[in-house]
Amino acid sequence: MxxxxxxxxxxxxxxxxxxxxxxxxxxxxxxxxxxxxxxxxxxxxxxxxxxxxxxxxxxxxxxxxxxxxxxxxxxxxxxxxxxxxxxxxxxxxxxxxxxxxxxxxxxxxxxxxxxxxxxxxxxxxxxxxxxxxxxxxxxxxxxxxxxxxxxxxxxxxxxxxxxxxxxxxxxxxxxxxxxxxxxxxxxxxxxxxxxxxxxxxxxxxxxxxxxxxxxxxxxxxxxxxxxxxxxxxxxxxxxxxxxxxxxxxxxxxxxxxxxxxxxxxxxxxxxxxxxxxIDQVNVYQARREMGRQLARECNIDADMVISVPDSGTSSALGYAEEAGLPFEEGLMKNRYVGRTFIQPTQKMRELGVKLKLNAIEEVVCGKRIIMVDDSIVRGTTSKKIVQMLREAGATEVHMVVASPPTRFPCYYGIDTSRREELIASTMDETEIEKFIGADSLHYLSMEAMFAAMKSSEDTFCSACFSGKYPMEIET
The missing domain is CATH 3.60.20.10 (Aminohydrolase, N-terminal nucleophile (Ntn) domain)
Known part of the structure; x- marks a missing residue:
């Protein structure tokens, strides 16, 4: 036991x-x-x-x-x-x-x-x-x-x-x-x-x-x-x-x-x-607008929009609204999986996504799906979710990401990987698309992200996308 x-x-x-x-x-x-x-x-x-x-x-x-x-x-x-x-x-x-x-x-x-x-x-x-x-x-x-x-x-x-x-x-x-x-x-x-x-x-x-x-x-x-x-x-x-x-x-x-x-x-x-x-901006509304902006930048023929719960849901709702497509719960999250400090082996990592997420076959089978997530870091989870949806019968899986490619580490209080572990720093979008097994991959552009925030780049730290750090980093 x-x-x-x-x-x-x-x-x-x-x-x-x-x-x-x-x-x-x-x-x-x-x-x-x-x-x-x-x-x-x-x-x-x-x-x-x-x-x-x-x-x-x-x-x-x-x-x-x-x-x-x-x-x-x-x-x-x-x-x-x-x-x-x-x-x-x-x-x-x-x-x-x-x-x-x-x-x-x-x-x-x-x-x-x-x-x-x-x-x-x-x-x-x-x-x-x-x-x-x-x-x-x-x-x-x-x-x-x-x-x-x-x-x-x-x-x-x-x-x-x-x-x-x-x-x-x-x-x-x-x-x-x-x-x-x-x-x-x-x-x-x-x-x-x-x-x-x-x-x-x-x-x-x-x-x-x-x-x-x-x-x-x-x-x-x-x-x-x-x-x-x-x-x-x-x-x-x-x-x-x-x-x-x-x-x-x-x-x-x-x-x-x-x-x-x-x-x-x-x-x-x-x-x-x-x-x-935060700073007079409602987080839900910002994420929903990022989804709308993402839909304006994409032109995907599909049957439905789903999200990677829970962080992708607000953007997925905005995407579906702008694209005129139905939003469905294609993935169900197990919200009772607790935290742990034990580091997983590679074998456990390969199996781990199914403990937290499961595809609803009756929803996705035979459908062309647009899957919205907030970001891709290493890409291993995205790969497993795409595979899970295909095994549940999805005919097409298009992954859209409600943020730009994450290419640089953060030094200001966020746990990010070393740069070489960030998939977008070592692969271009075509290579990432192939790695995760999606029919297509689309990221939100920097311009659209700031348009969603109704503000300029100078208002935010977006160094994880651009590499432009607002202050010098100690080496």
Whole structure:
């Protein structure tokens, strides 16, 4: 039985491996009024539950009662790490939480967040979404000043900078100096004993928004987390802005006003929940418009449109609408396959897609199909899905992708493969079409993608498609 369980764990990683992963999600709340001492921790738990798609490796919640910070964290999903008995012990009016998928730093318990530290002025908790591109330089500099590191995470670098700069400054002043030093993508939540602080990198690569719940303020990676706990979206944190929440309310300080914006385009393509709104753009509407643009660029004679669920569904609906074709559920997703940390063997990888997806033969048999997915990374999953549809009787399978070819790695907090593992960096579209076994393959153009976003290329970071990174990468 143990071996059977291990085999299922191996299989469950296979489909997810052929997608990019965001590093994490953050959620924080400051309660001026509350019904019980555990309300902040409980609200943070539900907020993280709504952000679970942003990281499944580890989770944690830190709470301040005004005098000290308590922490509980561990490896696994939020429901596996934080139990009702843990919530009962996490008492206080301030809370921050984190769900993690590692990019910088190894996947182990020492790198789980929030990180909690003692420093000259008390205690500090820190949760980070993103990735610094000058970590090596900062580590060396801090080490020469006597800093000692216990993790391999770049989040600890930020904590050490904060501790150093806080010796003669308030936490928000120290954070302002940190922003000047840190290069890369970051949405940070910092909690002291009596205040909650949020900051977003100067280009706004990683998302962070502000919500209100019964007169109390919340900071979260996505607006969907606000909806889950019954809060109202106020606005996004501006790039380069520090937001401080204390007993007197919300205070803002614009530290850097960069003329360049570089919001991550992959938030709209894949990472964020469709029901989230990021920087005034609804994710569902953006994906649906990408599907419409894709249909305008393609001219495929087919019987129906299907999606690779769930991330391809919004674009598939837009494609079907624009092309005047019916949308059908040709693939069914098993939503009860959990996460695992066991790396699959090649044999398990070859079989793994069927554990998560299954073709509905009665829908696809004898049909010419347009299959819409959000992206192709390695191409192994796409190949298996095309084969699955053919075995179910589909006469033609045309694959259309609601984003441009992914040719370059990301250094800003997304888990991407080495460039040589990205299929579009080693093959042209004709070769990819042949590799996955599709009758045709069509990608959304860069021009159409930005037309769908109703904005210019300068507003977004699309380096994974173009190779044009908005800032220099440390080598």
């Amino acid at each position: 143990l071996e059977e369980i291990k085999d299922l764990e191996l299989l469950s990683t296979c489909h997810a491996e052929d997608k990019f992963h965001d590093e994490c999600g953050v959620f924080g709340i400051f309660l001026n009024e509350y019904e019980d001492d555990c309300e902040a921790a409980r609200t943070t738990f539900y907020g993280l539950y709504a952000l679970q798609h942003r990281g499944q490796e580890s989770a944690g919640i830190a709470v301040s009662n005004g005098h000290e910070i308590q922490l509980h964290k561990g490896m696994g999903l939020i429901t596996e790490v934080i139990k009702p008995d843990h919530i009962k012990k996490l008492k206080g009016r301030l809370s921050i939480g984190h769900v993690r998928y590692s990019t910088t730093g190894m996947s182990n318990v020492v790198n789980t967040q929030p990180l909690v530290f003692h420093y000259l002025n008390g205690m500090l908790a820190l949760a980070h979404n993103g990735n610094l591109v000058n970590t090596v330089e900062l580590r060396k500099r801090l080490a020469t000043y006597g800093s000692v590191f216990q993790t391999t995470s770049d989040t600890e670098v930020v904590a050490n900078l904060l501790a150093r700069y806080s010796q003669d400054n308030k936490i928000e002043d120290a954070l302002a100096r940190c922003i000047m030093d840190a290069k890369g993508a970051f949405a940070l939540l910092i909690m002291t004993e009596d205040r909650l602080v949020g900051v977003r990198d100067p280009m706004g690569i990683r998302p962070l928004c502000i919500g209100e719940l019964n007169g109390n303020y919340i900071l979260a990676s996505e607006s969907a987390a606000l909806d889950t706990v019954g809060a109202t979206l106020i606005r996004d944190v501006n790039p380069g802005e520090i937001v401080v929440i204390d007993q007197d309310g919300l205070h803002s300080r614009q530290v850097i006003d960069s003329p360049r914006r570089a919001h991550c385009i992959f938030e709209y393509i894949y990472f964020a929940r469709p029901d989230s709104t």
